[in-house]
Amino acid sequence: MPYALxxxxxxxxxxxxxxxxVWKLAERSGLVVDVTADDERPGPRRVLDNDYKIEPxxxxxxxxxxxxxxxxxxxxRMELELNS
Incomplete structure (x- = not known):
């Protein structure tokens, strides 16, 4: 099943x-933020900004x-080449 943002x-x-x-797309678009650790999960974790979500x-x-x-x-790849 495909996924989308x-x-x-x-x-x-x-x-x-x-x-x-879709996570890669969201990250390139600046929609992924790191959240500090909480009691359940040590270390930072990636989450989507605002009301964004990834769903089937x-x-x-x-x-x-x-x-x-x-x-x-x-x-x-083209963006990486241009930024090199």
Whole structure:
């Protein structure tokens, strides 16, 4: 099942093959923050900012989550090359 980024129950990203793929997208978009440790979990942990969440979803008609992932990976590599 594909996953996507949601805000206030509205899907705001394309669908991707795995939850980890959406975490990468959220991190690149500046939506991931580190929260200090609490009694249950030592050390900082990653959470999504504000009302964002990652949830399973249905891919839109004609949408290919694997193609979306490949496109996002390609864009990320291009950004790294430009920043080098």
């Amino acid at each position: 949601f805000c206030n129950d509205a899907q705001i990203s394309k669908s991707y093959p795995s939850e980890a793929d 979803c249905q891919a839109a008609q004609g949408e290919d989550p694997a193609k979306n992932k490949a496109e996002a990976d390609r864009q990320s």
